[in-house]
Amino acid sequence: MHVLKLEINNYRHMKDLSRRSITGVVYVVLMLAGAAFHPLLFAVVFGTFLYLTQLEFYQLLEKAGSAPRKTAGLALGLLFFIICFGMVNNLLPAKSYLIFIPALTFIFLFEAFSEKSGILQNSAVTFTGFVYVAVPFSLLNFMVHPGYPNYPVFNAKILIGVFFIVWVYDSMAYMAGSMFGKHKIHKKISPNKSWEGLIAGTVFALLTGILNSVIFQHPSVLNWLAISVIVVLFGTLGDLFESIIKRRLNVKDSGTILPGHGGLLDRFDSLLFVIPVVYVWLDFTGNL
Incomplete structure (x- = not known):
């Protein structure tokens, strides 16, 4: 009986791993295809991601009693x-x-003419969803047109490089944390995050930044290293921010749209904090 249960558990684990792997591959392919091939495909892919992620955020808030x-x-x-x-x-x-x-004022007008209570609270959480999700996704348009407004040519090399750093950092931090993680960053907010994972993820993020400078040739290696540091700092903060939200709502995942991975908000939590800061860095340093 014990052997049978063990075999069933192993089968379920392999099934979950297979489902998670397939979902991960599809997710990465969509991200890279949307960023690399054509402006229209970019708009469709990331516009859809924006809509579904923002909707997911609002649905989480509804579970907490907001409207x-x-x-x-x-x-x-x-x-x-x-x-x-x-x-x-x-x-x-x-x-x-x-x-x-003027379009933004419609949020407050909707609430003002509504019979629901909590006008300020409802307006605030609606606006929060816009700032948290829609603004970072919208800034991607400028990152894939680095010469705007003088030379508005579609070029997604920098964005793809940022994706690489985020994915490598998240993956290596998870793997190292799973194998060697003993010292937790914050046990209550995110018990699975460890300092060992953070250190390993940081090392590989910096190495990926150096590799990006070789592959893409632009911007400089110092800029790629700075972007790597931004990814580590603000990617971690973004992940912790979403963990706080889920912990307070007592939910494991933000959604179920990605089998084996949870929701889109679970996948984009790091990028939502990283993209605005990377955009500001690139703009200030003259790389956009």
Whole structure:
């Protein structure tokens, strides 16, 4: 009987591992295809990711008893992404983002004319979903058009390099933490995160940054090392931020859309914090 149970557990483990691997491959392929091939494919892939991730965030908040204006928040998120896409592809004037300012007031107008209670709270959580999810995704438009506005040519090398660093950091931190992790970063918030995993992930993130400078030739190796440090610091903060949200809501995963991986928010938690900071660094250093 014991042998039978062991075999069943091994079968389930292998099945889960296989499902997780297949999902991971599909996820990576979609990310790379969306970033590498064509602006329209980029818009479809990352616009869809934006919508589903922001929706997932609002659904998490609903479980906590909040009442975000999902329709208004999602519409504003997609609108901002589309405006940024139109600007970098010369489909819209450079100051088209100003359209978004009056559009933003609709969140508060919806609440003002609503019979629901908690106007300020509902508006705040709706706006939080926009800032947390839609803004980072929309900034990707500028990262794949590094010459905008002077030379708005689609070039996703920097973005793909950032993806590489994030994926290597997350993978190596997870593997090292699983095998050697004894000292937890924060037992209550994220008990699976260890200092050993963080150190290993940092080393491999820096090595990936150096490799990126060789593969892509631009920006400089110092800039890639700086981006690697940003990924380590803000990727970890992004992961901890989502862990805090899930722990307070008493949920394991943000969703079930990715078999074996949970939700999209679970996969993008690091990038949502990393992308804005990397964008600011690249802009300030003249690499965009």
